[in-house]
Amino acid sequence: MAWVIEALKAVGLTVAVFTFLAVVGAMLGVYLERKISGWIQARLGPKHVGPQGLLQTVADTVKLLQKEHITPRHADVLIFNAAPVVVAVAALLDWVVIPFGTLGDRVLVVRDLNIGVLYFAAMASLTVLGILSGGWASNNKYALLGALRSASQMVSYEIPLALGIIWVALAAGTLSTVGIVEAQVRQGGWFLVRLPDPVGWWGAPLGLLAALTFLAAATAEVNRVPFDLPEAESELIAGYFAEYTGMRFALFQLGEYGEMFAMAALASVLFFGGWAEPRLQPWMWVGVALAALAVAVVIVATGRARNLVVRPLLILSLLGAALAAVMAWGVGAGRTPVLPSVAWFAIKLFALVFFLMWMRWTYPRLRLDQLLALSWKVLIPVGLANLLVTGLVLTVAGR
Amino acid sequence: MGELAVFIILAMVTLIPAAVVVTSRHLVRAALSLVPTFLGVTGLYVLLHAEFVAGIQVLIYAGAITVLILFVIMLTEGGTGVRTRQITDQVPLGAMAAVWLAFVVLAVTLRTPWRTQPGAAPSYGVAAVGTAFLTDYVLVFEVTSLVLLVSLIGAIVIARRES
Numbered sequence: 001m002a003w004v005i006e007a008l009k010a011v012g013l014t015v016a017v018f019t020f021l022a023v024v025g026a027m028l029g030v031y032l033e034r035k036i037s038g039w040i041q042a043r044l045g046p047k048h049v050g051p052q053g054l055l056q057t058v059a060d061t062v063k064l065l066q067k068e069h070i071t072p073r074h075a076d077v078l079i080f081n082a083a084p085v086v087v088a089v090a091a092l093l094d095w096v097v098i099p100f101g102t103l104g105d106r107v108l109v110v111r112d113l114n115i116g117v118l119y120f121a122a123m124a125s126l127t128v129l130g131i132l133s134g135g136w137a138s139n140n141k142y143a144l145l146g147a148l149r150s151a152s153q154m155v156s157y158e159i160p161l162a163l164g165i166i167w168v169a170l171a172a173g174t175l176s177t178v179g180i181v182e183a184q185v186r187q188g189g190w191f192l193v194r195l196p197d198p199v200g201w202w203g204a205p206l207g208l209l210a211a212l213t214f215l216a217a218a219t220a221e222v223n224r225v226p227f228d229l230p231e232a233e234s235e236l237i238a239g240y241f242a243e244y245t246g247m248r249f250a251l252f253q254l255g256e257y258g259e260m261f262a263m264a265a266l267a268s269v270l271f272f273g274g275w276a277e278p279r280l281q282p283w284m285w286v287g288v289a290l291a292a293l294a295v296a297v298v299i300v301a302t303g304r305a306r307n308l309v310v311r312p313l314l315i316l317s318l319l320g321a322a323l324a325a326v327m328a329w330g331v332g333a334g335r336t337p338v339l340p341s342v343a344w345f346a347i348k349l350f351a352l353v354f355f356l357m358w359m360r361w362t363y364p365r366l367r368l369d370q371l372l373a374l375s376w377k378v379l380i381p382v383g384l385a386n387l388l389v390t391g392l393v394l395t396v397a398g399r
Numbered sequence: 400m401g402e403l404a405v406f407i408i409l410a411m412v413t414l415i416p417a418a419v420v421v422t423s424r425h426l427v428r429a430a431l432s433l434v435p436t437f438l439g440v441t442g443l444y445v446l447l448h449a450e451f452v453a454g455i456q457v458l459i460y461a462g463a464i465t466v467l468i469l470f471v472i473m474l475t476e477g478g479t480g481v482r483t484r485q486i487t488d489q490v491p492l493g494a495m496a497a498v499w500l501a502f503v504v505l506a507v508t509l510r511t512p513w514r515t516q517p518g519a520a521p522s523y524g525v526a527a528v529g530t531a532f533l534t535d536y537v538l539v540f541e542v543t544s545l546v547l548l549v550s551l552i553g554a555i556v557i558a559r560r561e562s
Contacts, residue, residue, distance in 0.1 A: 003401045079431065115454045115525060122457035129461060132468055133431055155466060175525055 013110050017095045021258045025091075026250075027057040029257035033357055039312045040361040067246030075243070076137040083134030084244065084251035090126040091258030097177045098265045101275040101342035107178050108342070116177040117165045120266055121158070124221060127259060128154040131223075134252070135240030146239020149368065150223060156375040157220040163383030164214025168270040170390055171195055171203075177266075181274035188279060192271040195390070199397050206390050211271040213383045215355075218263040220375070222256065224360050264352035265345075272348050275341035285328035292321035323347070405446060413439030430468045434461065449523035 031046065031054065038045025046053030071077055097116040099109040113119050128151055135147020169175050171191050172183035180191075187196050192211050195203025241252045268274055280288075295317040304310040330338030366374065416432040416439075423429040437460040444453035521527075532540045 076428075079428070113450065115450045118451070118454040118458070118525075122454050122461070125458055125461050129431075129434060129464065133427075136427060136468075151466075151468075155462065158462065 014092070017110065018092055021092060021095065021261070022254060025258040025261045026254045027061065029261060029353070030060070030253070031057045032353065033360075036312075036354065036357045037361045040358070061250065064246055064250045069248060070243075070245045072139055072243050074139045076139070079133045079137035080243075081248070083130045083137060084241075084248040084255070086130030086133070087127055087255030088251045088258070090123055090130060091255040091262060093123040093126070094120055094259065094262035095265075096123075098262065099178050099181060099269065099274060099345075101340065101345050109178060112176055112178045115175050117169060117175050117180070117266070117270070120177075120262075121162055121165060124161075124259065124262070125154070125158055127255065130255070131240050134244070138240070138243035140243050143240050143242045146242070150240060152368075153220060153223070153371060156372055157217045157379075160213050160217035160375060160379035160383050161221055163380070163387060164210055164217060165270065167206075167210040167214075167383070167387055167390060170387065170394065171207075177269050177274075181269055181276055184273045185276045190271060190273045190278075195394065199393055203390075203393070206386060206393070207271065209382065209386050210390075211267070213379050213386070214270065215267060216374075216379060218267060219356060219359065220371070222260045222263055224260065224356060260356060261349065261353060264356060265349050267352050268345065268348035272352075274348075275345040277337055277339065277341070277344050280327070280331070282328050282332040285324050285331060289321045289324035289328060292317045292324060296321065402446070406443075409439050409442040409446065411439075412436075412442065427468060430464060433464050433467075437461065437464070447523075451523055451525045451528055 034056070035045040035053075037043075046056035049056045049059050071080055096110045097113055097120055099107050099112070101108050131150045131154075132147045135143040135145075135150070138144070168180060168191055172180040174180060174183065183196070184190055187194060189201070190207075192207045193204045194201055195206065241249060244252060296314055299310055299314045299317070327338055413436050416435040419432040420429050420436065423432065437456060441453045441456045444450075444456060
């Protein structure tokens, strides 16, 4: 009865990934978003429920669970109710191929598919169906406008996203997510700054360009500012989910944050070495720690720590200094994996999530024509040219 | 046994929405019903160990459906697509064609001497597909890309003329 065990394993892992997504992706994600936006706008953000407002999103979730489901009178009931589920399930399915780290010899991944990144791109493209059908079924002009914008945006940005993924597949020689991380471990450097030998560190500009293309396309793919035209609170009153209430609204949010975390996780796997620990000399780690510490000292010494905009920078630099100090001590003491691999995955994931939020609260929204021009006239040609040059370099260098 | 059950479930997932696609009077619903059909076919590919084709199936067809729905919404009045007539006068003719096709497929399937002894399945992996494209089928591959390019340019030319 092997298939019974397989089915039970699938159910168990689904529950585990869904819980992870709901707690880390949605709840912590929304909390971080509100705190970071508060920081950037010199506000405090949620403060009263729990220590530092940590339980605010838990309270919000309980509130959303109790709310009534309202279906608009002329909505297409079946499609209207199915759409949020499609979005949430698509975000959930993304996580099947994301490796979280290693435990002994085992890699912590739901299923290491040999078409890993292709599968990820396919599942990510399913989200748009939920958004489009939900926006159409709401029978609301703002929702429909948001859905149409979302569809045109996602159809355009899937191509640069795929180009970024193909670039990594070219460098790694595999489509499996686990294989991509292992290829980066083998060559001793992230794909962001290094190509396989004999190109080595000379591949850094190509890697940076590919990572930039991928991150821009990923931000657009998850509908975040500066690419949030489908939602655009200030012009479309939240766009495609304007008519949704209660838990269905929460499912859209879950899907959106789950997708964002999945994109950050994939970016960390593709370009930042996934769960693998960065290998630097102890003196390099000491240098990083001292630099971070210097930033903190400057902030404290000039009395800027009272400034609401600067204070989180102090915390970030202290965290970075602490991490680098631990690494310097660990590497110096000769321990090879200083921190567990899951911790490194989490650090990279949250650093990228922070980067995405930082972008969101810093840049204004693009116009629709600017958005499409960016994709078709900048990202796609750059991505294609980068792919061509990288292929040529790898072939000529004869890896 | 398990494989047969999975096949029957996948066949139902493929066929029932397919029936909805041709019988629904509602354009958007008909277009959306194509999605479970394609996902069912994807499941059949996975059952045949053709993971690469399965991934491409989801990526291409789900994306194509999006574009199709977009066209449906934009081409119908008011973006609702409810009032557009979605029935054809050729139901008897279409039904006859379908029955005839089903008969041919059944006849071919039943008369083919299938090999039932165990053997290695042909490889449909990424590497195998890629190698086949760039060695044995390179001419077909290049001609296909040329056809796609021509149609792309044609679409741009037609769209430009109107504005």
